[in-house]
Each structure stands twice: as structure tokens, then as C-alpha cells.
Amino acid sequence: MRSGPVSRHARIRLLAAVATVCALSATPLSPQAVAADTPTYSETYRPQFHFTPEKNWMNDPNGLVYFKGEYHLFYQYNPNGDSWGDMSWGHAVSKDLVHWEELPLALSHDDEEMVFSGSAVVDRDNSTGFGTKKNPPMVAVYTSLAKDTGIQAQSLAYSTDRGRTWTKYQDNPVIDIGSKEFRDPKVQWYAPTKSWLMTVSLSTEHKVRFYSSKNLKDWDLLSEFGPAGATGGVWECPDLFPLAVDGDENNIKWVLVVNINPGGIAGGSAAQYFVGDFDGEKFTADDKGTYTPPTGTVVQDFEGTDFGSWTATGTAFGTGPAAGAVAGQGTVAGFDGQGLANSFHSGDGATGTLTSPSFTVDSAYLNFKVGGGRHPHVAGTVMEQGPPPEGTLLADFEGGTYGDWTATGDAFGTAPATGTLPDQQEVSGFLGSGLVNSYLNGDSTTGALTSPEFTIDKDYVNFLVGGGNHPAGSANPTAVELLVDGEVVRSTTGQDGEALNWASWDVKDLAGKKAQIKIVDDNSGGWGHLNVDHIMLSDTQARPVSQETSVNLIVDGQVVRSATGANSETLDWASFDLRPYAGKQARIQIVDMNTAGWGHVLADRFTTADTAAKSVVQRADWADYGKDYYAAVSWENAPGGKRYMIGWMNNWDYSGAIPTSPWRGAQSVPREMALRTINGRIRLTGKPVNGLESLRQRPATASGVTVKSTSKTLIGRAAQGKALDIEATFSLEDADRFGLKVRTGADGEETVIGYDTTTQELYVDRTRSGAVDFNSTFPGVQAAPLKARNGKVKLRILVDWSSVEVFGGSGETVITDQIFPDPASQGVEIFAENGSVKLDKAVVWHLDSAHE
Numbered sequence: 001m002r003s004g005p006v007s008r009h010a011r012i013r014l015l016a017a018v019a020t021v022c023a024l025s026a027t028p029l030s031p032q033a034v035a036a037d038t039p040t041y042s043e044t045y046r047p048q049f050h051f052t053p054e055k056n057w058m059n060d061p062n063g064l065v066y067f068k069g070e071y072h073l074f075y076q077y078n079p080n081g082d083s084w085g086d087m088s089w090g091h092a093v094s095k096d097l098v099h100w101e102e103l104p105l106a107l108s109h110d111d112e113e114m115v116f117s118g119s120a121v122v123d124r125d126n127s128t129g130f131g132t133k134k135n136p137p138m139v140a141v142y143t144s145l146a147k148d149t150g151i152q153a154q155s156l157a158y159s160t161d162r163g164r165t166w167t168k169y170q171d172n173p174v175i176d177i178g179s180k181e182f183r184d185p186k187v188q189w190y191a192p193t194k195s196w197l198m199t200v201s202l203s204t205e206h207k208v209r210f211y212s213s214k215n216l217k218d219w220d221l222l223s224e225f226g227p228a229g230a231t232g233g234v235w236e237c238p239d240l241f242p243l244a245v246d247g248d249e250n251n252i253k254w255v256l257v258v259n260i261n262p263g264g265i266a267g268g269s270a271a272q273y274f275v276g277d278f279d280g281e282k283f284t285a286d287d288k289g290t291y292t293p294p295t296g297t298v299v300q301d302f303e304g305t306d307f308g309s310w311t312a313t314g315t316a317f318g319t320g321p322a323a324g325a326v327a328g329q330g331t332v333a334g335f336d337g338q339g340l341a342n343s344f345h346s347g348d349g350a351t352g353t354l355t356s357p358s359f360t361v362d363s364a365y366l367n368f369k370v371g372g373g374r375h376p377h378v379a380g381t382v383m384e385q386g387p388p389p390e391g392t393l394l395a396d397f398e399g400g401t402y403g404d405w406t407a408t409g410d411a412f413g414t415a416p417a418t419g420t421l422p423d424q425q426e427v428s429g430f431l432g433s434g435l436v437n438s439y440l441n442g443d444s445t446t447g448a449l450t451s452p453e454f455t456i457d458k459d460y461v462n463f464l465v466g467g468g469n470h471p472a473g474s475a476n477p478t479a480v481e482l483l484v485d486g487e488v489v490r491s492t493t494g495q496d497g498e499a500l501n502w503a504s505w506d507v508k509d510l511a512g513k514k515a516q517i518k519i520v521d522d523n524s525g526g527w528g529h530l531n532v533d534h535i536m537l538s539d540t541q542a543r544p545v546s547q548e549t550s551v552n553l554i555v556d557g558q559v560v561r562s563a564t565g566a567n568s569e570t571l572d573w574a575s576f577d578l579r580p581y582a583g584k585q586a587r588i589q590i591v592d593m594n595t596a597g598w599g600h601v602l603a604d605r606f607t608t609a610d611t612a613a614k615s616v617v618q619r620a621d622w623a624d625y626g627k628d629y630y631a632a633v634s635w636e637n638a639p640g641g642k643r644y645m646i647g648w649m650n651n652w653d654y655s656g657a658i659p660t661s662p663w664r665g666a667q668s669v670p671r672e673m674a675l676r677t678i679n680g681r682i683r684l685t686g687k688p689v690n691g692l693e694s695l696r697q698r699p700a701t702a703s704g705v706t707v708k709s710t711s712k713t714l715i716g717r718a719a720q721g722k723a724l725d726i727e728a729t730f731s732l733e734d735a736d737r738f739g740l741k742v743r744t745g746a747d748g749e750e751t752v753i754g755y756d757t758t759t760q761e762l763y764v765d766r767t768r769s770g771a772v773d774f775n776s777t778f779p780g781v782q783a784a785p786l787k788a789r790n791g792k793v794k795l796r797i798l799v800d801w802s803s804v805e806v807f808g809g810s811g812e813t814v815i816t817d818q819i820f821p822d823p824a825s826q827g828v829e830i831f832a833e834n835g836s837v838k839l840d841k842a843v844v845w846h847l848d849s850a851h852e
Helices: 008-016 690-695
Strands: 055-067 070-080 089-095 098-107 112-120 140-147 152-159 180-190 195-201 207-213 219-225 236-243 246-259 271-276 283-285 296-300 312-313 353-355 363-372 392-395 405-409 445-451 460-467 479-483 487-492 497-506 514-521 530-538 549-555 558-564 568-578 587-594 601-609 631-632 642-648 671-678 681-688 694-709 711-713 722-732 737-744 751-757 762-764 781-785 790-798 803-808 813-818 827-833 836-847
Touching: 055 089, 055 140, 055 642, 070 098, 070 642, 089 112, 089 781, 098 353, 112 152, 140 180, 152 180, 180 236, 195 236, 207 236, 219 283, 236 671, 246 283, 246 631, 246 671, 271 631, 271 681, 296 392, 296 558, 363 549, 363 558, 460 479, 479 530, 487 497, 487 631, 497 530, 514 530, 549 601, 558 568, 568 601, 587 601, 671 781, 681 803, 690 694, 690 711, 690 722, 694 827, 722 737, 751 790, 751 803, 762 803, 762 813, 781 813, 827 836
Parallel strands: 055 112, 112 180
Antiparallel strands: 055 070, 070 089, 089 098, 112 140, 140 152, 180 195, 195 207, 207 219, 236 246, 246 271, 271 283, 296 601, 312 353, 353 587, 363 568, 363 601, 392 530, 405 445, 445 514, 460 497, 460 530, 479 487, 479 514, 549 558, 549 587, 631 642, 642 671, 671 681, 694 836, 711 827, 722 790, 722 836, 737 751, 737 827, 751 762, 762 781, 790 803, 803 813
């Protein structure tokens, strides 16, 4: 049983009401789970030069400090398993930021608290009295989460033996404002006032607070910063530090890093930053000016009394444009003029569509404003639930009994439910008059419901599922599981919504096996229940019903572009690239098929233009444009005044589902940060720490290679590998796209690292990078702005056993992505599309393992 609140990422999902479609995808058993005898650090996806704990769950880096010749890396750690829970501080040290020694657990959770993220300092003047001036203490400042109340407060622990053992301060906490969203203190010494400076997050308010102290125990509030920039998710793990601009020590600017989840540039988790000034009390971000969208031709601005030639279905959009908020809705902002499309008519429970007439695509971009819920379009969904596929029915839960299914615990009762239970939101989407509903007596009840054994003799297991999103393998799951030989080989959860929807498991590889279905409710917190119905074997995969709130572009009957809101009543710009569909017939469709929280969409000002409009998220500054760089913070006291930063190489969208074992979670390569003036703007840049070059072995070189509209092997076998460091410089010719493909292998497996000359963007495409089907938000393409310099594009690419980190230009553009390729996929190729490119030079080094 969970005695504390739901986990951080579960809370974030509840807060944002994110309808991720991980619930609709099968989660196969980790490939390592059957290879327990594999030597440590040689497992299939084990990083060779990124830090990972020997086993168990890891997330945010914490307590980054340099002391007596050692870089300390503490981190959020579960000492009891490979899913989030029992949060404590793990510990590792390094002399070069490359080779790490994992040490025993530093700060442990206990009966009263979990130890959330924070920082560490060396108290050289012994201002705390925890040590002596001769032997100054290391002091950890961390967020203590009270298990009984959920209150987050700032607390202290100290060590007088170089961080090997720790004592929690007896008068903790040192700052308590009674908040459940007040966390992640970053503390540093601020010399001008001879005091300690704390930067800490008011997460759901999108604010950072600054406090001052003389002794780390008594703190005074200085100021607040925010909301600003991207605010589509909670703000976490802030960091504040000074850097010289272009190496000029007479021109110092301050960088405020604010990690955000969800709502990052590539979706989900990301590290945002602001450049500005800090005067000892207040941080002021540089003024980036107001945004003026591109001019163009307005297609629909909803300024009329009706929808004109656009067609509405359902009741969600009413009979005409709204003048702002409608009954029961919060304040709506960000639309232009007097009217907009607003699907909140009759509340979130109403559904419908609003569709434009067909038009010929004759412009480069379609720009528009969108707001409302973050429920993306999912390929393969249908607008209406049709009859179930034909097949063998395993259970429909009709007739008033569970039949030969076995129930344990008290969550499922003695018989199926007939619909919505007392105090439950309305349950919908089930078939007939009965279903499994473990909300009996509320979320606090737990239990399991297990089918008799059956033989898998068809290609798919289809079933309807709703309820909580707590995956199998987490501390307290709400999951439908497929058991073969007693082992979980597939699992699916709900989406934190009461509506049931189709889910399917592809079980072709399990043909002829004996199996059981187990419905597990082991969660007593928020959304701690499941709804399940109509479990069947079929040779046809059931298609889930759309639950989107989105604006879609439809070409040839297919959704080819889609945008959604950010769980906000404020509209923001979005853009569709129309160029691939020039001359074709298209329609715009605004869709609200969601009846849960934030189950509505707002849209306005559809405009065709020659250039793309940019959203607040696109206009924000990002330390990394990939999917897997979060909770980024920097080391204090680094030698030579260097500023090194590291991030958790994962994303809360799928962090609990990545196919690694017996560990889950990795840190990025530490990066040396700098401020540089690039294209007239001051940008935060990063490059891998120099120590990484000590791992380089056996360089292979290519130069003066021209490629035209093809892909071919780079250098040959000498460049193949699973752990590589690649430096490459290209000269632009007439290719639309060009670059390198890494970890290439059989059946088209590849990770594409490319440059698009038409958009001036660096990108990473991991749609075919290996295992990608464990979560629907994992495959995809991450892109980032990068201008060529003097007609050249320079890349540095780090390839590890389960990641790529791509540094473009002077490090102003970085994309970090996890990948899970077949170990045999080790090829490197050069490619060009629709024209030629010249590779001036490429050097490929194999990297030795940093594990000792």
C-alpha cells in the first residue's frame, strides 16, 4: 500500500489530465528480464559512458558539488525497485566527470518523509556549525515530502566525511510554506552579500523564488520570477548561475534554468532557460520584444454570427462562434477579434467536430491559434465505436457474476458492476450492462481479478479499459496483465479517465501458449482503480475511439498534420507545413472527442502564409531540443570557474516503460556550458566535457565525399559500433536534407541525424531506431533551429548503447534522445535527399567503456 501521495509523474499526469496513449499500447516484457545472469554493465541497453546505477530506478541529478578532488553526483533513487518510489538520494563520485564510482545510499527515505530533489554545498566557513573551519561540512539542501500530508518543505542534512555518511538536521524543515508544490532547492554562495542564495520552485504557479541566508538554517524571501516563457507544465529543478558572454569577464550575464514537464519543446519533459541579470535580490530576464506573427490571408477568423461554410457535428461547438468563455468556463484569452471556435458548450462532456470546406493547397503554411485540452490525435483511432471485431469472447462480465474468474482483495466485490459506482465520475464506453469496476468503496480498495487459463490461438487480445494510469512494474499498479508461465508479458493501464476504450495486444509470437488475464488494482491513491470489459481473442485488432481535442489537416481522407492545446484557456500560435501537399485537396477539422478533464478545444485565426508562426514554446530558449534531457542542473565549485551541467536522460511521458533492466534511468553526458552571441542573440551553449576524449580509440576518417539522393555506408566496417564519438562537417549544395544514420541494421533499423536545408533545422528521427512501441509518444522526429555558417554545418554526435546526443554548430543546438536498437545494428551511413551534399570531413572514434 502507498502511505504517501502518488508519485511525482503520476501527480503531474493528474494535474495536467494528460490523455497519453501509452494506455493503448502493449508493453512487452523487457528483453533483459529473462537474462538475469548477464554481467553487470554489459546488459543489452546499458550505457557505456553515461552514468547509470548498478540497479533500480534513477531520475533527477541532485547535490552537484566539487569537493576535495571529487565531483559528487547525487540523484533521485529508489533503493527498492526499478520504478519510481521510496525516493532517496543515491550517490556517485568522479575525478573527471567520465569515470564514476557508485557509493552507498546517501539520504534515505523513512517512515515520515521521502527525499526529493535538491542541491549540496561546501560550508567552508562552517556557518551552520555542522563541522569545523578545518573540516568544513558538506550540506545537502533537499525537499522533504511529508508522507502523511503531502507537504513539500526544504530540509538539511550534513556530512563531515566527504559525503560518505549523512545526518539529517534535527530541526528540519528550514523553510515550510505549507505547500504541496514547493520543491527542488538549488543553493550557492553569493559572494557580494556574503550569504547563501537559494533558488526554488513554486511548481504549479510557474514561479521561481529566491531566498537568502547567513547560516543555511534561517532564510529570508528575496523575490519571485515568473510566470514567463513556456508554462504548459510544472516548473521544477531550477538553477541560477553567472557566465561570461563570449568569454568576456567584463560582460557577465545570469542564466536561470527552469525545467518544465510536460510542455517541453519536443513534448513532455525539457530544460528551458532564461538569460538576464541578477542584482542580489531579483532576476530580470532580457526583453526579447513582442511577437508579430507572419502576415497572410485569413481563411477563417470566426467573426461572423455563424460558422459560415464550415460544418458542425455534435453539440460541443454550439450553433456559432463563441465571444470568449461560455457558461461554466474559466477566462479565455489569446484569441483575435470578437469570436472563436470553442467546444466547451455544455462543458467537457460534449463532443463534436467543426470542418472546413475542401480547398486546394496553394500556400506554404497554415497558421492558426489553438488552446484547450492536451489530448493529441492518435493514428488509427476512429470517430465512433463500431461493433467489436469477430473472435472468441473470453469475458463480457454479463449475467451478474464473475463466472470462473478468481477475485482477491476487496476492490472488485463479488460481482461485476452495472456502470458508475457511488461517488464516481460517469463511466462510459463499456458494452452491455456489466463491467469490471474496481472503484468499489472508492480508490482506497485494492485487489486482483484473474481469469482461468486459456490458449492463445489468435493474433490479438482485444479489450476495453479505463481508469487509472499506474503501469505494471510501478510500485502500485492499476493494470491489465497477460500472464504466460506466471510471468507478465503484456500490460496496459487506463488513462486517468472513466471512459473505456479499446486496447489490443499483438500476441502472434505467443501462439499456442497457455495464458491468463489478470486485472490488478494495487493502488489506493488518486485514480487508483480500473474499468475493464469485453475481453476477446481475435485475428483483427480493435481500433480505439478518438479521445482527441485537436486541430487536424486532412488530405486524401487521412490526418496528415495535427495540433492540440496545452491544458490552457489561453490560445497560442501553431502552424502546419503545407508544402508536401501542394496542389492537393485538403480540409481543416477541429475535433473534440474527449469527455474528461480539459475535454475541449479552442481555435481561431486560420491564416495561410509564406512562413510559419511560432508558439510561445517555440519562441522559448531550450538547453536541449530532444525528448530526453530533464532536471538539468549544474555543479558548484568546479575547478577553474567552469560551469558543468548534467540532465536526467529520460522523459516522464514514458520513463517507467523504457525496456531496461535491472536499472531504469541514465544521466546525460556532463556538458561544459557557455554563453555565446550567435546570430545576434546571446545563447546558452553546451559541449561534452573534455574528459570524454580520453575514451577515444581507433579513429576512422573520411573526407571530400559527395553524396547525391542516396544513402551509403560511411568509411566501412571501421566506423561501425555501438559507442561512438563522431565529428562531421558538411558543405551545403542542393540537397533538401542530409546527414548521418547511426546504429543501422537489418529491416531498415536506423537512427537518422539530419539537417533540413528548407527549414534550417537539425533533426533526429528515431521512428525506426529499434524498440519504439512501448509508448506511443516515443517514436518521432525531434527538430531544432540551426543556421549554417559560411555554407557549412558542423555536428558532434555521441552514440551510446541506448542514446544519441547531437551537438550542432557551437553547441547552441543540442538534441538528446534515447534509442533502443538491436545490438547487431552498428552501421553508420551518410545520406542526402533530393540533391547533393559534400562531406568535408568526418572522424569516427570508437569509445571505450567508462566502467572499471
